[in-house]
Amino acid sequence: MLHPHFPILGSPSSCEGHVVAEPLGRIVPSVKPEPLGQRTAADSYYQYRDRSARNNADWPEPNPPLGRIAHFSSLRKLEPSKYQDTFFDSREAQxxxxxxxxxxxxxxxxxxxxxxxxxxxxxxxxxxxxxxxxxxxxxxxxxxxxxxxxxxxxxx
Missing domain, CATH: 2.60.40.10 (Immunoglobulins)
Incomplete structure (x- = not known):
């Protein structure tokens, strides 16, 4: 039996559906775990890549190293003068x-x-x-x- 202060959004059997009522009026979607052997479709990554391309005019240049990819968008947008690929000619080296x-x-x-x-x-x-x-x-x-x-x- 549900507590009288719970919002009644469904019966206790609604755990199989999409909504579960909790105390304090929170609504929590029920999560169905995916099988471990199932691969994530490649299409799900295209949305992230396309959003990054829209947010960064020079995408994908310069090509950030993987260690820096987490800071790529904020660094390029907020301080573009501080982010640059730098190379020097080996003939200039001693x-x-x-x-x-x-x-x-x-x-x-x-x-x-x-x-x-x-x-x-x-x-x-x-x-x-x-x-x-x-x-x-x-x-x-x-x-x-x-x-x-x-x-x-x-x-x-």
């Missing part, structure tokens, strides 16, 4: 001469309003963290160390 079988560190300092996402690349491929390539970040200082250098490691 040359390093070294002996084989040594470790060579490359230092960069990046000062920005928001935390920077740094990618180290060679021949247009990103270098992944490994025994050979060590990436390190301390505050605004970023370091790539190449261990056991060989003649094949030369280049841009």
């Amino acid at each position: 040359q390093h001469y070294l002996h084989a079988s040594q470790s060579t560190p490359f230092y960069r300092r990046v000062i920005a309003d928001s935390p920077a996402v740094i990618s180290w690349c060679r021949d247009d491929c990103e270098l992944k963290q490994s025994v050979k390539y060590r990436k390190k970040c301390e505050a605004n200082d970023y370091t790539l160390t190449i261990n056991r250098t060989k003649l094949e490691d030369r280049g841009e």
